[in-house]
Amino acid sequence: METVFDRYLTSGAIIENRGVLRSSYTPDRLLHRSKETNQLAAVLSTAIRGESPSNVLIYGQTGTGKTAVCKFIGKEIDKMNRRAAAKSAKGSKDPVTKAFQGNPVSYVYINCKIVNTTYGVLANIGNRFIKDWSEDVIPFTGWPTEKVYSSIKEKIDEQDGIILIFLDEIDQLCYNSGDDALYFLTGMSTTLKDDKVSIIGISNDLRFNEFLDPKVKSRLGEERITFAPYKANQLADILRQRAKLALVGDAWDEGVIQLCAALAAEENGDARKALDLLRISSELAERAGATTLVEEHVREAQVQIEKDVISQVIGDLPTQQKIVLLAITMEQVAGREKLITGEVYETYNIIARKLNMNVLTPRSISGMISELDMLGICMAKVISKGRYGRTKEIELAVHPNLVQKVLVQDPIFEELLAKGGLGLLRGWRQSRLL
DNA sequence: CATCCACAGGAACTTGGGGGCA
DNA sequence: TGCCCCCAAGTTCCTGTGGATG
The missing domain is CATH 1.10.8.60 (Helicase, Ruva Protein; domain 3)
Structure with a gap:
């Protein structure tokens, strides 16, 4: 049938094989990234030899293979570990394997866009590293951060081998929670009995570490690798x-x-x-x-x-931000070309009340407008209108129909948009005057 | 040329919902 | 159960400011 x-x-x-076309797929051979791969391998191999490992910062724009190279290195480490384990039984004389047996290497890969708090990063490291802990000993919240830190430090101290911590999109971690997490992590290698933790930070923002504590900054940037665009x-x-x-x-x-x-x-x-x-x-x-x-x-x-x-x-936006976007869109459909913050707020206020949602303060809406600008959904330029104040000039950067199409799928907006579409504004305005 | 508008945007604080531990 | 913690979203309070206007 x-x-x-x-x-x-x-x-x-x-x-034939869809998975291979996804960017998350790691091929067996990385093309045009052998220089970078070797650079990273060279830095990390000092750690494998038992010398104190350096921290590494990897820079490069999106899609330049930073993550791919790191995942590739991860695969290679797995291979080494398997080889060392296989040969250990026979008492191998292979120098590479020997070096590896003395210093088994483990690693974690953390995407800081997803795990973007100090606590989260530390808990992740703890839960994935500690061999004699059953899974997820550290709860996702609850412990004091200090306690998470000291318990993973203690466990790592007891354990043999080198630990590599890959922090992808490390800039996100700094934006969100300052340099606390990095302070902890870079501090960890200095306070451990032996140096055995290496942090590999991956970022597409060259300037993210400008405002970090100088100590963290210099420790983190011991080695730098830059990925040029393809x-x-x-x-x-x-x-x-x-x-x-x-x-x-x-x-x-x-x-x-x-x-x-x-x-x-x-x-x-x-x-x-x-x-x-x-x-x-x-x-x-x-x-x-x-x-x-x-x-x-x-x-x-x-x-x-x-x-x-x-x-x-747009679909992933929080509800309140969707309301702000709807306010901008409706104003634009009603013929206003350039809005200012105050106007958006007024319209937002009307819509939020129609939807029976909380009405947030102007400060919050102002922040949300800036965020919409950063996401590229609207353009918000700070301008001065002299006597009439300083504000943002706001303009939608996408087609109103696209906004409607996406928002109508959200149950919160469904009824409102199905009934009157984007043109409701004038009617509301008039009825308010009457 | 000082003034003053209508906000910008930083920082500290609050709230409410997650949890641990004794 | 009460007191501790973490975290995101939002509020409160604040100082800062470009430039038309009187």
């Missing part, structure tokens, strides 16, 4: 490597690869973007029933990605 899922579940005419031809190599693994042999050609690479190269050589283009265009092509991927699909994919990203961001 045929179901609606069949055509999507059976191996497609174009895609060139178009390098991106093409990467795409070709993945396409061979992921796509049906004769369903794609060089032109498609070149186009994906060229479009991504325009966006600061972002490999993630390149892979997304290839993956989405293959999916679009398959869904359209095509048997070969052509350049037209790639162009469609580009439009699609753009829209998806924005929809995703």
Whole structure:
């Protein structure tokens, strides 16, 4: 019996192995990143030899392979550990293995965009490292941070071997909770009996550590590795490597690869973007029933990605921020081109009351407008209107229909938008005057 | 040229919901 | 049960400010 899922579940005419096209997939061989991989391996190998490990800061824009290289290194460490374990029984004379046996290496990878508090980072390290603790000894909240710190320090002290802590998007950690966490972690290696903790910070913001405590800053930045953006031809190599693994042999050609690479190269050589283009265009092509991927699909994919990203961001906004966005959108639909903070607040106030939501203070709304600006959903420029004060000039940066389309899916806005759409504002204004 | 508007945006504090520990 | 902690979201209080206006 045929179901609606069949055509999507059976191996497609174009895609054979979808996972390979995701940017989170780590291939066996990283193309065009051997220099960086070797640099990192060289720094970390001093730790493996038992010398005191350096901390490393890795810089590079999004999609330059920072995370991929770190995950690759992680895989290699796993390999080494397995090799050392296998050979230990026979009393190996292999010098590499010998070095490794003396200093087994373990590592944690933490994404600081997700775990962005001092407590969270420390608890994560504790829960993943401590061998003789059963899982999740440290609760996700409850303990004093100091206690988390001292107990993991104590356990690490007892344990043999080197510990590598990969902190991806380390800048997010600093924005959110200052340098407390890094202070703890960089301090850990100095207060332990032996040096055996190394922090590998990954950031796409070159200036994130400017305001850190100088001591933390210098300890953290002992070694620096910078990742340059990929060139178009390098991106093409990467795409070709993945396409061979992921796509049906004769369903794609060089032109498609070149186009994906060229479009991504325009966006600061972002490999993630390149892979997304290839993956989405293959999916679009398959869904359209095509048997070969052509350049037209790639162009469609580009439009699609753009829209998806924005929809995703808007959909994930907290309710109050959605109300602010709706206020800006409705004003704009009602014909106002440039709003100021006060006007947005007034409209926000009306909508929030219509929805029976709490009405927040102007200070909070001001902050939310700035956030919408940072997310690229609206543009908010601080201007001075002289006698008439200093404020932000606010303008929507996305299409109002897109906002409506996304917000209508939220049950909170469903009724309101289904009834009157974005044009309700004038009616409300008039009824308020009467 | 000082004034003063309408906020910007930092910082400390509060609230409410998660939890631990004795 | 009471007192301790963590954390995010929001509030309160605050000082700062570009430039049209009188």
